[in-house]
Amino acid sequence: MPKTQSKTKVNRKKIYFDDIRSRYFEFFKKRGHVVVPSAPLVPENDPTPLFTGSGMQPLILYLAGQPHPMGKRLCNSQKSFRAEDIMEVGDNRHTTFFEMLGNWSLGDYFKQDQLSWFFEFLTDELKLDPKKLYVTVFSGDNENKIPKDEESINIWKKLFAKEGINAMVVDLVTSDTGSKLGMQGGRIFSYDAKHNWWSRAGPPENMPPGELGGPDSEVFYEFTSVKHDVKYGKNCHPNCGCGRFLEIGNSVFMEYKKSANGKFEKLNQRNVDFGGGLERIAAAMMDNPDVFRNDVFQSLFEDIRIRHGWNYDDANESEKRAMRIVADHMRAAAFIIGDGVTPSNKEQGYILRRLVRRAILNAHEFNSQTSDLYVLIETITNAYKISYPDLHAKSAEIQEIFKEE
Ligand code: SER
Numbered sequence: 001m002p003k004t005q006s007k008t009k010v011n012r013k014k015i016y017f018d019d020i021r022s023r024y025f026e027f028f029k030k031r032g033h034v035v036v037p038s039a040p041l042v043p044e045n046d047p048t049p050l051f052t053g054s055g056m057q058p059l060i061l062y063l064a065g066q067p068h069p070m071g072k073r074l075c076n077s078q079k080s081f082r083a084e085d086i087m088e089v090g091d092n093r094h095t096t097f098f099e100m101l102g103n104w105s106l107g108d109y110f111k112q113d114q115l116s117w118f119f120e121f122l123t124d125e126l127k128l129d130p131k132k133l134y135v136t137v138f139s140g141d142n143e144n145k146i147p148k149d150e151e152s153i154n155i156w157k158k159l160f161a162k163e164g165i166n167a168m169v170v171d172l173v174t175s176d177t178g179s180k181l182g183m184q185g186g187r188i189f190s191y192d193a194k195h196n197w198w199s200r201a202g203p204p205e206n207m208p209p210g211e212l213g214g215p216d217s218e219v220f221y222e223f224t225s226v227k228h229d230v231k232y233g234k235n236c237h238p239n240c241g242c243g244r245f246l247e248i249g250n251s252v253f254m255e256y257k258k259s260a261n262g263k264f265e266k267l268n269q270r271n272v273d274f275g276g277g278l279e280r281i282a283a284a285m286m287d288n289p290d291v292f293r294n295d296v297f298q299s300l301f302e303d304i305r306i307r308h309g310w311n312y313d314d315a316n317e318s319e320k321r322a323m324r325i326v327a328d329h330m331r332a333a334a335f336i337i338g339d340g341v342t343p344s345n346k347e348q349g350y351i352l353r354r355l356v357r358r359a360i361l362n363a364h365e366f367n368s369q370t371s372d373l374y375v376l377i378e379t380i381t382n383a384y385k386i387s388y389p390d391l392h393a394k395s396a397e398i399q400e401i402f403k404e405e
Contacts, residue, residue: 015282016295017099018386020126021077024101027121028075031113033103036076041339042348049200050348051081051336055102056252056273057200062106063212063254063271072108077101077278077387079335083351086358089328090321092290093243096355097332099278107269114251114272115155115217122219122248123163126285130163132222134238134245138197138215139173139190144204144264146256148190152217156188172237179233179240195239198252198273207258212267214254220245221284248284249276292324296383300327303379308366322365329359330373330402334380337398338391343405356405374403 025035039058041051052058055078062068078100088094105114122128135156140148153169160167170186172178174194190196193203199213207213218238226244228236238245252273256264279291286293292301292312301312301323312323333355336348343353363370381388381395391398 014295015285015293017278017282020278020281020285021099021101021387023125024077024121025075027117027125028073028103031073031117033073033075034070036070036074038076038079038099041079041081041336042341050351051083052078053080053082054078054200055080055100055275056104056254059104059106059273060200060212063104063267063273064257065107065268068106072106073104074106075101075103078275079339081332081336086351086354090325091243092292092320092324093246093280093283095279095291095328095332097328097335100275101278101281102276103272103274105270105272107271110270110272111151111217111251111253112155114253114274115152116159118219118249118251118274118276119159122284126281128221128284130160130165132224132284132287134187134189134220134222136189136191136196136218136220136238138217139171139192141193141197141204146204146215146264149196149215149217149253152215152253153188153190156217160187172239175233175237175239178237179235181237182235183237189238191239198250198254204258204264209258209260209262211258212254212256213258214252214256214271214273216250216252218247218251219249221248221280223287223289225287226289243289246280246283246289247277248280249274292327296331296380297324297327299383300330300376300379303376304366310366319365322362325362326359326373326376329355329362330376331380333359333402334377334398335388335391337401338388338394342401353405356402371403374399377402 039052043052080100081097085094085096123130137152138149157167167187168185169188170184171190173192196216197203198216199207199211201207201211220238229242232240232242236244254271254273255267257267259265282294283291305311336352341348341352343349360370363373377399378395381392385392
């Protein structure tokens with residue numbers, strides 16, 4: 001068991017989600033955006049996905065052309081949950097629940113404004129070092145006659161040039177080539193649809209008729225403290241899985257629709273669908289690859305330290321894994337219960353049940369009396385008191401449901 005007194009040197013700069021969120025909203029309000037509320041985690045008018053997993057999901061009709069009552073420029077922080085990542089949680093960068101900062105242009109601005117604004121937000125507003133930012137663009141798709149995204153390449157070159165960075169373009173196209181060739185001094189990397197195309201269904205071939213999608217451009221933050229691990233391939237590159245590069249934002253240029261004959265046609269409007277993980281942006285601001293070092297998780301770990309003597313800073317990897325699973329799953333469960341789901345054997349209720357049980361199982365590592373685990377819910381809801389007052393107000397109810405389960 002780790003000692004309660006930390007000897008480990010960690011980056012102690014406090015990063016608060018509330019601060020990043022409000023700076024993002026202010027930045028985009030100044031650029032004509034209206035802040036819209038986060039949709040519930042259980043989709044309201046869409047029976048296909050069990051949970052809302054990205055900010056664009058509730059906006060699909062408006063991206064398709066229906067006028068939005070709040071206008072053409074929107075932004076928000078969307079509560080998101082991705083059940084497919086449940087088994088990945090435990091390392092330093094996967095969570096099931098996360099908040100996605102999003103801004104949208106519904107047939108208004110396009111690549112030039114989007115890429116410049118996001119770069120400005122990262123470098124001027126959040127003061128990230130531009131030398132640690134690497135970007136990717138779409139390399140094109142001959143079969144579907146969708147060209148390489150030269151426009152984004154040119155925008156990125158100019159943005160980096162303003163920072164005194166001569167941004168070389170490297171065509172990697174696939175992760176295999178990336179692993180073979182490595183960085184090659186590049187700053188802007190082109191990849192195929194597997195990495196740089198976004199639709200709810202994934203790459204073009206998986207999209208059903210009627211589905212919207214488009215090329216995207218991702219920004220990665222480089223953690224120079226992380227050494228490349230050859231387990232993930234010979235050489236490192238932005239889309240390598242080793243953890244040296246973390247994707248912190250994705251600008252989707254949603255201007256295509258798959259038609260009934262399988263061909264791609266342009267929509268009547270060119271949209272921007274941007275999403276950036278709040279936890280990941282916070283990790284980049286701390287220059288620490290561990291996304292569990294933000295204010296919410298740290299207050300939970302502090303609670304565990306006080307109650308059970310486990311100190312996150314001094315924990316070994318397997319202990320950290322257990323603490324992260326408990327923290328992630330309890331936070332996700334709190335938000336899911338907060339949005340009206342109760343444990344059951346089907347659909348959302350089943351996922352919730354799995355989260356609660358996996359949290360309890362892992363909590364056994366540091367607390368054999370897991371019957372009192374539910375009290376940690378209060379720490380979570382307190383941490384979200386300002387940004388999610390509804391969640392905070394339901395704390396007792398959420399604890400009761402967790403306790404019963
Ligand atoms: N929809 C895109 C994503 O989820 C950008 O928001 O990554």
